[in-house]
Amino acid sequence: MIAQLTFLCATAFVAGAINSVAGGGTLLTFPALTWILGSTESAAVIANATSTFALFPGSIAATWGYRREMTGQGRWITPLIIPSLMGSVVGTLLVVTQPEKQFQQMVPWLILVASALFLMQPAITRWTGIGKPHAHPSSQLLAGIVLFQFVIALYGGYFGAGIGILMLSSLALMGLGDIHQMNALKSLLASAINGMSVVVFIAYQRVDWSYGVPMLFAGIAGGFVGASVSRRLDRNVVRWVVIAIGFGLATYYFTRVYGIGQT
Template structure:
């Protein structure tokens, strides 16, 4: 791999980590950088999942105290997430690159719209009676569908999950965010195992990006305290729309 390409992927990884720390949506940058570097669409998607995984793990560990208090209730959703992510990842591997590439602009548009709607999809606090009602079939069903999407593509998955958990679960934001991080880690782990077994991961590109993602995530914490989120959200939405337009033009 040329040194300039390694540097470009590292910088894209840095931007991915920083954007995720401030507003989320870094997958748009990592996926776009990998495809522009020449990775086939399926490989770019799988490799992007690899680069995001360390962030999912550290976010889960940060909420470990909250997770320990609700692990029994979360177990069903974890099992559902395992199954849904497996289905989504296997669907992805059943496609060839031209088929998946034809879907990419539509997936990017949907994920960009979901990301743009994020501030209006934040989970609301629900009363105990509503929370009890949400422990039926609705929560596992919604999580299964979200996990299929996460295993298949993943961009915007966190926002989608916060929205669905807010509809089906009780509790305040940080409880739901802790649950979301645990489930996102589960979904990503299963998808990564399937992608690695399927031989579709571009390891040189992943190794070039991961240090940048880690450094960008650490630096993004400082940016998050100084930069209004609206600017970062606008940047991510612009990237998503430009990538969608690129794929529409070149498909």
């Protein structure tokens, strides 16, 4: 028990640090929890809920860190936070109310999608012009962005790794040109998505408290350490490490869940 808890806390610490630098911490904590909790169908759901709970404070801390950049962004909060909350509830309810085997079978695909998002991040940045000012969106484009935010939140409530990349792309299309303001809004929306997801997971008793609480504090500590050393780290190196881990895990879960490559 002590060895398992130490392993999970160490994983959460590293995940918190990675989230503060490049994102992708879920790709570490989720498989670590499934390894400890076992390969049953219910274990995958509990691992997802516990991982979300453990890493949730990181988005709140990031929001607080960007509080100054939130000035003047009020006009974007209301149209985006409502679909964020609604989508998160729907996505998380799909996890806790649908057959657990269904989520277990989705795990390899979810990890593959998250890994692909991190792989395509530079291309997405160039395509959407993240960090460059755009004209304010038309009412039709804004409606599309609100709908897209709902879809992002739906995915975020269901699994969540890589939602930051998607939201930055959406915010770029809204005409925001200041990357710090974009990160501020992204952190706020991620807090709403993850927070609502945690509420639903707790209500349905899917969080393993014996692992989740220690991992939560380890993740907070990792986030602080990661933030303090981030200026000395090469974000691209960290991103490629996350990508390699993600695709490796996707291969492992495809093999385990679907028996691909087994004779």
